[in-house]
Amino acid sequence: MDSRSPLQGRPPVSRGPQSILEFIHRINAEPGGFRKLNEHDLRKQIAAQHASGHDNDVDVDMADVSEPEQTVTANDLVTARDEILRNIHAAHQTANFTLDLISLLLSKENPAQAAATLNPELRNLVGIGTLGATTLDAPTTLAQNRVGDNMMVSIGKRLISVNAAADSALESAKRLQQEVGLEIKYWSEVLAVSEGGWSTFRLPNEPHTLGVKFGFSNAAPDFKASSIAPMRRAEDGAVSLEPGKLVGQSKRFQVSILGDGEVVGKSSLAKPLPNDAPLESRVREARDTVFAQELWHEINREGRTLLGHRVRLERSAVTYAVDSKKTLSFQLVTLDDQISADPSETTADYGEAENINVTLHLLLANAHRQNDRRRYDKYELKEKRGPPQPYSLLLPIVTYYQHEGTVEQCASFFSALVSVLRSAGLDASCTMTEEPIRDGGTQPLAALGTSLLSPSDVQFDLTITPESRLRVLTKASPAFGTRFLVYLQPPAQADLRNPLSTCFPPYTQDSGIPGSNVDTFYDTTKQLFWYLTGAVPRALALSYMAIVHEPRPDTAEANGHSATHWIVHSSDKGLVDYDTQSFGIYFDVPLDTETGLPALHVAGDFEEDDKKIHREWRWTSTQAGSESGGNLEQIVRHVLSNAGF
Amino acid sequence: MPHEIFLTAVVNENDFDAAVKVLGGITAMREQQHISRVCYYIHDVGVRGLPSIKEIQKEKGPTSASWQELHQILLKQSYILHTRHRDFLDPTSPGPVLRFCDQPDPESNRYPRFITQRKILEINDPRTGKILADSKFTLKSEMVEESYHWWLNDLEYALTRILPVPPGSPLPQQVSDLNDLQPLSSFWMLYVRTWVESNPERMQQAYVRLNQVKNDFTGLFEFKTMDRRAHDTRNMEPRGSA
Numbered sequence: 109m110d111s112r113s114p115l116q117g118r119p120p121v122s123r124g125p126q127s128i129l130e131f132i133h134r135i136n137a138e139p140g141g142f143r144k145l146n147e148h149d150l151r152k153q154i155a156a157q158h159a160s161g162h163d164n165d166v167d168v169d170m171a172d173v174s175e176p177e178q179t180v181t182a183n184d185l186v187t188a189r190d191e192i193l194r195n196i197h198a199a200h201q202t203a204n205f206t207l208d209l210i211s212l213l214l215s216k217e218n219p220a221q222a223a224a225t226l227n228p229e230l231r232n233l234v235g236i237g238t239l240g241a242t243t244l245d246a247p248t249t250l251a252q253n254r255v256g257d258n259m260m261v262s263i264g265k266r267l268i269s270v271n272a273a274a275d276s277a278l279e280s281a282k283r284l285q286q287e288v289g290l291e292i293k294y295w296s297e298v299l300a301v302s303e304g305g306w307s308t309f310r311l312p313n314e315p316h317t318l319g320v321k322f323g324f325s326n327a328a329p330d331f332k333a334s335s336i337a338p339m340r341r342a343e344d345g346a347v348s349l350e351p352g353k354l355v356g357q358s359k360r361f362q363v364s365i366l367g368d369g370e371v372v373g374k375s376s377l378a379k380p381l382p383n384d385a386p387l388e389s390r391v392r393e394a395r396d397t398v399f400a401q402e403l404w405h406e407i408n409r410e411g412r413t414l415l416g417h418r419v420r421l422e423r424s425a426v427t428y429a430v431d432s433k434k435t436l437s438f439q440l441v442t443l444d445d446q447i448s449a450d451p452s453e454t455t456a457d458y459g460e461a462e463n464i465n466v467t468l469h470l471l472l473a474n475a476h477r478q479n480d481r482r483r484y485d486k487y488e489l490k491e492k493r494g495p496p497q498p499y500s501l502l503l504p505i506v507t508y509y510q511h512e513g514t515v516e517q518c519a520s521f522f523s524a525l526v527s528v529l530r531s532a533g534l535d536a537s538c539t540m541t542e543e544p545i546r547d548g549g550t551q552p553l554a555a556l557g558t559s560l561l562s563p564s565d566v567q568f569d570l571t572i573t574p575e576s577r578l579r580v581l582t583k584a585s586p587a588f589g590t591r592f593l594v595y596l597q598p599p600a601q602a603d604l605r606n607p608l609s610t611c612f613p614p615y616t617q618d619s620g621i622p623g624s625n626v627d628t629f630y631d632t633t634k635q636l637f638w639y640l641t642g643a644v645p646r647a648l649a650l651s652y653m654a655i656v657h658e659p660r661p662d663t664a665e666a667n668g669h670s671a672t673h674w675i676v677h678s679s680d681k682g683l684v685d686y687d688t689q690s691f692g693i694y695f696d697v698p699l700d701t702e703t704g705l706p707a708l709h710v711a712g713d714f715e716e717d718d719k720k721i722h723r724e725w726r727w728t729s730t731q732a733g734s735e736s737g738g739n740l741e742q743i744v745r746h747v748l749s750n751a752g753f
Numbered sequence: 754m755p756h757e758i759f760l761t762a763v764v765n766e767n768d769f770d771a772a773v774k775v776l777g778g779i780t781a782m783r784e785q786q787h788i789s790r791v792c793y794y795i796h797d798v799g800v801r802g803l804p805s806i807k808e809i810q811k812e813k814g815p816t817s818a819s820w821q822e823l824h825q826i827l828l829k830q831s832y833i834l835h836t837r838h839r840d841f842l843d844p845t846s847p848g849p850v851l852r853f854c855d856q857p858d859p860e861s862n863r864y865p866r867f868i869t870q871r872k873i874l875e876i877n878d879p880r881t882g883k884i885l886a887d888s889k890f891t892l893k894s895e896m897v898e899e900s901y902h903w904w905l906n907d908l909e910y911a912l913t914r915i916l917p918v919p920p921g922s923p924l925p926q927q928v929s930d931l932n933d934l935q936p937l938s939s940f941w942m943l944y945v946r947t948w949v950e951s952n953p954e955r956m957q958q959a960y961v962r963l964n965q966v967k968n969d970f971t972g973l974f975e976f977k978t979m980d981r982r983a984h985d986t987r988n989m990e991p992r993g994s995a
Contacts, residue, residue: 309778325781480782483904 128188212239294341297387301339304388311338320349322395324402326476331402337394339387347387349394358393358443361400363465365457366435373457375465380443403472403501404440410498417506428502430509436464438502467560468501474557475499503586504561511563511584517633518582522568524705524729525640525697529572532708532727533739534648538570562586570640575599576608576647580636583629591629592636607650611680612643637699641706645681645695652683652693652744674748682711683748691715693747705729710740712747754822757854757873758959759946760967762974764912766939772912773901775973780905788931789898790841790924792849794834794890795988802828805887816878823853823874831988833893836881842927851876851885857981864960866978867967873948897925897934908962909946914938943974 135145208227215222216237226236301320302308311319319338323331342348358380365373381393411421418429426438478499522538529536543564546555568580577597584590594614596606615628630636656674673686677694684692696709707728713720725743764772777784803809803824809817826832838849855872864870878884900913916934918924925931945966949955967976 307778483782484902484909 126184126187128184128191131184209239212236213241216240290341290344293344294347297347298339300386301388301391304391306388306391308339311336314338320391322391323398324476326479327398327402328405331398331405337391349387349390357397359397359400359440360443361403361465361468362439362441363461363468364437364439365461366437367457368433373455373459373461375458375461377441377443399469399472400440403468404438406472406475406499407438407468407501410500410502413498414502414506417503417510419502419506426502428506428509431513436505438468464505467505470556471501471504471560472499474553474560475501477553477557500561500586504563507584507586507589508563511582511590514584514590514633515566515582518566518568518580518636521633521637521640521705522570525644526570527729528697528706528708528727529644531729533741534573536570536572538568541567541569543567569597572644572647573651575651576606576643578608578614578640578643588629588631591631592633593629594636594639608643608647611650612646614639637704637706641697641699642681644697644706644708648695648740649676649680649682652748655741655744656683656748690720691747693744700728708740710743712743714747714750716750754872754874754951755948756870756951756956756959757946757948758868758870758956758963759944760867760963760976761869761979762943762945762970762976764941764943764974766941769912769941772941772943772974776901776903776910776912780903780910782903782905784901784903787839787900787902788842789900790838790849790895791898792836792838792895793893794836794885795893796827796831797889797891800889801831803884803888805884809884814878816876819874819876820878820884823876826853826855826874833986833988834885834890836885837898842925847877848879849881851878851881854984854986856985856987857979859981863957865964867976868960868963869979869981869984870956871984872951894920895924896937897931899931906962907947908966909944911944911946912941913944914941945976 135142138144204227207225208230211222211226212230212234215226216239219236222236298308298318307321308318309321311317317338317340319336321336323336325332337349339347339349358378360377361375362377363375364371378396381389385393407426408421411419411426414428415421420427420429424439428436428438430436519540522540526536526538543566545559545564563584565584566582568578568582570578570580572578577599579595579597581593581595582590583593596609596613599606615630630639653674653676674683674692675686676682677684677692679694681696682692682694684690691713693710693712693714696711697706698709699706705728707726710725711722712724713722715721725740727740773784803820806820806824809820832853832855834851834853836849836851838846840846841849853874853876857869857871860866895918897916897918898913899916900911903910915937916931917937918934925934945963947959947962949959970976
């Protein structure tokens with residue numbers, strides 16, 4: 109019966125086919141199937157197997173199988189019958205449902221016919237005609253009419269959308285054209301700026317925006333930060349420069365000269381820019397403004413250190429009082445139309461103010477250059493320094509004015525002295541020379557910077573007598589003001605020595621190293637004048653000493669006087685006779701108390717008509733000619749020759 | 754003695770113009786060109802230290818302390834010194850400056866490999882030539898160095914190239930004579946240098962800044978790790994009896 113091979117082992121003891129299905133399978137498995145199946149054959153087979161015994165496995169199987177078959181047959185039949193009944197019942201139910209469905213559907217269209225078949229329970233539950241059906245895709249006449257309309261509608265809609273597309277394309281083309289125009293304008297301006305030498309670059313924070321650098325890379329850190337400006341495209345294509353917080357309106361630096369409180373000179377200002385100026389001029393304007401702001405800031409910073417030089421800081425101006433009458437005032441002004449509308453005057457004071465303005469700008473540029481050089485001086489391992497020292501901007505100007513004042517004072521002194529001496533008949537002279545400004549050579553800017561920083565030295569050569577000659581050098585320095593160096597010059601005749609060198613040399617200091625002297629200065633004009641007023645009388649005394657010792661031709665023997673022995677007075681400023689010291693001649697150069705100018709004062713004690721008389725002579729610079737004075741040499745000879753007794 | 758801490762990179766001849774522009778833009782300054790004459794001096798065999806140190810010490814001038822320091826160093830080990838005369842073609846330039854560079858410090862964990870640091874001593878003294886001659890230093894070789902410099906915030910950026918002077922030929926007297934010299938290599942060296950005092954915090958600051966520079970320049974310049982023997986200035990010839 110089993111088709112399994114003996115290798116598969118004994119099948120588990122089964123209780124035989126449990127359902128009719130399994131019976132059917134078993135019967136199909138036999139050769140012949142259902143057709144050969146009949147009761148008679150089956151019983152014969154069973155009897156034969158029973159008779160052949162129990163050794164055969166198959167027989168055992170059959171025996172095993174047949175026994176349970178006999179005991180379970182009744183149950184199996186019942187189960188099979190139940191199953192058949194169930195299936196039939198299910199089929200019946202399904203058929204009923206189908207009938208109900210169709211009937212309900214039919215009840216809508218044809219109620220009479222449906223009434224026959226419809227289940228009354230269903231009718232009560234849902235009512236007639238509650239289910240309907242329609243045909244899909246059945247062409248109705250309404251739809252047929254509409255096809256044409258639909259086509260028209262779709263064509264119309266397509267046309268509309270095409271038109272809309274065309275319109276929007278046109279509009280975008282117009283806008284692109286506009287953009288192109290704006291961009292051309294923008295780029296032409298940016299290109300002009302870049303070709304003009306300004307450095308343009310992408311901004312570090314916004315890489316899609318171009319910026320231009322109009323500041324200075326060597327400025328103070330505050331100003332360095334605001335030295336670049338983004339160039340953004342404004343609505344009309346022009347470039348809008350946004351220079352940042354520090355640079356608001358255009359500003360410029362202005363210098364005014366005040367005489368007695370009133371403005372007598374002003375430096376010029378630029379015209380303010382119109383709003384539609386090209387980009388390059390706007391960039392230049394921004395640069396000028398930030399330069400002026402930096403100049404103002406630095407001058408204020410420096411002004412604090414110069415308070416001892418009569419510099420005053422006010423909120424909107426820095427003033428420097430040159431002397432009692434003249435004051436310089438420095439301001440930062442905002443450009444607007446009114447100020448610059450003044451016609452440019454051409455008086456000297458305006459020119460001077462302009463010069464000072466230009467000089468200050470040049471000095472700031474010089475300071476920038478020095479900052480550049482400081483970069484690699486700093487490099488030689490220093491710790492962090494504080495803010496840099498104030499630049500010297502006002503200081504050179506102050507120094508220059510002081511120097512000018514001093515030189516003027518000296519010049520008037522010297523000329524008065526010379527005129528006094530000349531009016532006394534002496535051959536005195538004074539020359540004044542100024543060192544010319546040296547050419548810059550290979551580095552003109554640096555040379556200009558240094559020459560601006562210190563005024564040039566002035567030299568006075570004074571000849572009192574042909575043997576006594578002096579040279580006075582004025583050296584201007586910012587720290588000490590103008591100081592003087594005095595040198596004695598050798599006399600014109602080479603073999604003589606300047607008598608002042610032994611008697612009254614200018615002050616020198618000995619430095620440690622032999623053979624070289626350190627320059628020592630006379631610090632003020634007062635000291636210098638003191639020296640000169642001391643040198644002149646001594647020079648005169650010494651020069652007349654020489655005259656006294658000339659061999660006098662015949663007068664002495666003729667008059668019977670013994671030659672008087674003259675010596676230099678103890679104050680060095682005169683000659684007295686050796687024996688009695690009561691006769692002599694004395695020289696002095698006092699300074700007039702009002703004008704400060706020198707005068708020559710000579711006093712003589714001599715004998716006239718056997719009486720000792722004392723006379724004085726004066727020469728001052730205000731007297732022209734030699735009315736009251738007379739010739740000094742004659743007077744001296746007269747005194748000296750009449751002193752004998 | 755201060756330390757020189759620097760980065761090294763190589764710039765091709767083709768990239769030279771671009772490098773100049775980039776460096777000028779970063780530092781916001783125009784390059785400074787210098788032509789320097791570099792002379793290398795080597796001690797004669799058997800000499801140690803500076804024999805003339807006593808006179809230098811007596812003078813007590815501003816450079817005496819530096820000479821003393823150099824003397825102490827040379828006593829222990831003989832080094833090759835060099836003098837650098839910046840802008841030697843310009844008659845107004847200051848005289849040659851003597852520089853002693855120690856061997857670079859060995860690699861350490863405190864700073865990355867691409868940073869080189871070495872002790873350096875510079876003496877600026879007009880009598881340098883005479884002192885070297887008195888101390889038995891002889892000229893070993895000389896060359897002309899063409900260099901471009903920029904400075905920013907205590908860092909020096911230098912592009913340098915060596916033009917060797919063949920022995921026996923005269924030194925160039927003018928700038929145009931330099932065209933006759935052949936450069937040693939087809940590339941330029943870029944050094945990013947700073948000099949700091951030899952205390953740890955300053956050196957640490959320098960490491961941080963150089964690191965920052967390296968990061969900023971990624972993609973532009975590649976800073977290489979140099980073997981410290983490339984900068985070895987020791988004179989390894991055998992010394993005679995002292």
